[in-house]
Each structure stands twice: as structure tokens, then as C-alpha cells.
Amino acid sequence: MGRKRDIRQIEAIANEFKMGPAERREFGDYIEECKRNGERGSGPNGDFTYGERRQKVPEFRGTN
Amino acid sequence: MNLLQLRPEQHTSPENLAGLRAYLAQLIGETFRFARVSFGDELTLHFGDLRPARSPKLPMHLFGAYILGVRGSPWLLKSGSEPKVVSDGIDLDCVQEGLGQAFHKDELEANPLIQPESRVISVSPFVVKPMNGFGVQLQFSDGTTFHVLPTLPEVDDPEDEALPQLADWEFISPNGLLNAGPGLNWSFKPTALRTPLQIDLD
Numbered sequence: 001m002g003r004k005r006d007i008r009q010i011e012a013i014a015n016e017f018k019m020g021p022a023e024r025r026e027f028g029d030y031i032e033e034c035k036r037n038g039e040r041g042s043g044p045n046g047d048f049t050y051g052e053r054r055q056k057v058p059e060f061r062g063t064n
Numbered sequence: 065m066n067l068l069q070l071r072p073e074q075h076t077s078p079e080n081l082a083g084l085r086a087y088l089a090q091l092i093g094e095t096f097r098f099a100r101v102s103f104g105d106e107l108t109l110h111f112g113d114l115r116p117a118r119s120p121k122l123p124m125h126l127f128g129a130y131i132l133g134v135r136g137s138p139w140l141l142k143s144g145s146e147p148k149v150v151s152d153g154i155d156l157d158c159v160q161e162g163l164g165q166a167f168h169k170d171e172l173e174a175n176p177l178i179q180p181e182s183r184v185i186s187v188s189p190f191v192v193k194p195m196n197g198f199g200v201q202l203q204f205s206d207g208t209t210f211h212v213l214p215t216l217p218e219v220d221d222p223e224d225e226a227l228p229q230l231a232d233w234e235f236i237s238p239n240g241l242l243n244a245g246p247g248l249n250w251s252f253k254p255t256a257l258r259t260p261l262q263i264d265l266d
Contacts, residue, residue: 003104003105003136004104004135004136004215004218004230005221005227006103006104006136007103007106007135007136007230008224008228008229008230009227010104011227011228011230012226012227015228021236021241022236023118023119025102025108025127025133026117026118026119026122026125026127028102028103028104028106029102029103029122029125030119030121030122031103032101032102032103033121033122059121060119060121061119062119062121
């Protein structure tokens with residue numbers, strides 16, 4: 001199931017960057033917000049790839 | 065110096081359905097705030113006091129003190145105030161008659177079909193035996209019911225094997241994170257205390 005895979009990828013990124021549940025939840029909403037705002041990734045159907053999602057952590061945290 | 069551990073992490077067996085119910089009981093009486101579809105088409109329901117996002121990139125976003133996330137699992141919402149039913153991952157063509165008019169899930173954020181200020185009056189986890197997993201039912205004071213069902217187990221694609229396993233649903237509260245599934249397992253991880261209670265004996 002593709003949706004589960006997407007959520008699992010967010011979980012993996014959250015684990016890597018040591019996010020707690022609340023921050024991980026915000027990060028998922030942020031990636032969704034980027035999509036809704038028209039940002040496109042280089043994956044199929046304009047989806048963000050795993051690497052692109054991972055690269056969004058610093059901007060999400062305001063540390064870039 | 066001693067450190068008191070007040071909220072130990074819990075990993076429990078399927079026999080402890082009562083324990084799971086006890087953790088979820090903190091949601092009873094909380095006010096429904098809104099529904100939001102997060103990344104991966106994941107429906108989240110927010111309850112209780114609202115707080116702003118901590119990320120500077122989400123200035124308009126609010127979050128409930130209590131959040132139920134379906135983690136991509138099937139769910140079904142039957143409105144208590146309108147003859148409407150909305151679901152994801154459940155084929156309503158087979159069961160629609162008598163349930164009410166089907167409602168598209170994309171409309172749910174604008175009209176969650178749960179009356180504003182409705183309160184949670186019961187939270188009941190249950191075992192879905194054919195799927196060997198936990199479901200949960202919420203009942204609201206306006207008569208709405210919400211069910212989450214566990215996800216059917218699937219074999220991972222090779223590239224997904226390194227990804228972490230996902231719960232069938234989760235419940236975030238000020239006290240910690242409750243994960244139900246996969247399978248007949250649940251766990252509770254308490255929120256890390258920013259300033260642990262310490263007793264200095266000196």
C-alpha cells in the first residue's frame with residue numbers, strides 16, 4: 001500500500017532526526033502542506049522522493 | 065541523587081485489552097476540534113486544548129492536545145447529525161444501504177460531520193480476530209461513531225524492508241504515544257520529561 005509506505009518513510013526520517021511524536025506529526029503535515037501549495041518532487045506523479053522529504057527537515061525546523 | 069520513574073514504558077500482550085482501554089480512557093470527555101488529512105492521506109482527529117505548531121513553517125496550523133492518527137488503515141465515520149457516512153479503505157458500495165449517503169473523504173476537513181464541541185463519550189478498542197489486530201471505536205455526544213480497523217498484513221517490497229513497521233493506529237496525548245499494532249500488540253511510550261523529577265539527597 002503506497003500510503004503506508006509514505007507514512008513509513010516519514011517515520012524513518014523522524015527516527016533519524018530524533019523527532020518526538022508531536023514534531024513527527026507536524027513534519028507530516030508540513031510535507032502535505034508543501035504538496036497542497038503546488039510544490040512538486042522528482043518522483044512519480046510529482047511526489048517527493050525519500051531523499052527530497054529528508055532534505056525538507058532543516059527548512060521545516062527553520063535551521064537551514 | 066535518585067531519579068523517580070513515574071510513567072514507565074509499556075509493551076503489552078493481546079490479553080491486556082483492558083490495559084489498552086485504560087490508556088485510551090483519557091480521551092473520554094475531550095472536545096472534538098477538527099479533522100485533518102496529513103501526508104500519506106492519513107486522517108487525523110484532533111481533540112482537547114489547541115496549541116500552535118512549533119515549526120516556523122506552519123504558522124497557521126493548530127494541533128489538538130490529543131490526536132488520533134489512522135496511519136493509513138481503513139476507517140469509517142457515521143455522522144450522528146446528518147444521514148451521511150464516509151470511509152477510506154472500506155468499500156461502501158457493499159454496505160451503503162441503510163447507513164446513509166456516502167460522503168467523500170476529501171470534504172471531511174471542511175465539514176467533518178461531527179458537530180462542533182461534541183465530546184467523546186466512549187472509546188472502545190476491540191480485537192479483529194480474522195486480521196489479528198486491534199480496532200477502535202469512538203462515540204461522540206452528537207451520535208457520531210468513528211471506527212478504525214487494522215490493516216491487512218502485506219509482504220514488504222524489498223526496498224521497504226528497512227523502513228520501520230507502522231502501527232495500525234496511534235493516539236498522541238500529553239502523556240505519551242500509544243501505538244496499536246501491527247498485530248495484536250500495543251505499546252505506550254511516555255513523553256520524555258524535559259525536567260525529570262529528581263530528588264537530591266545532599
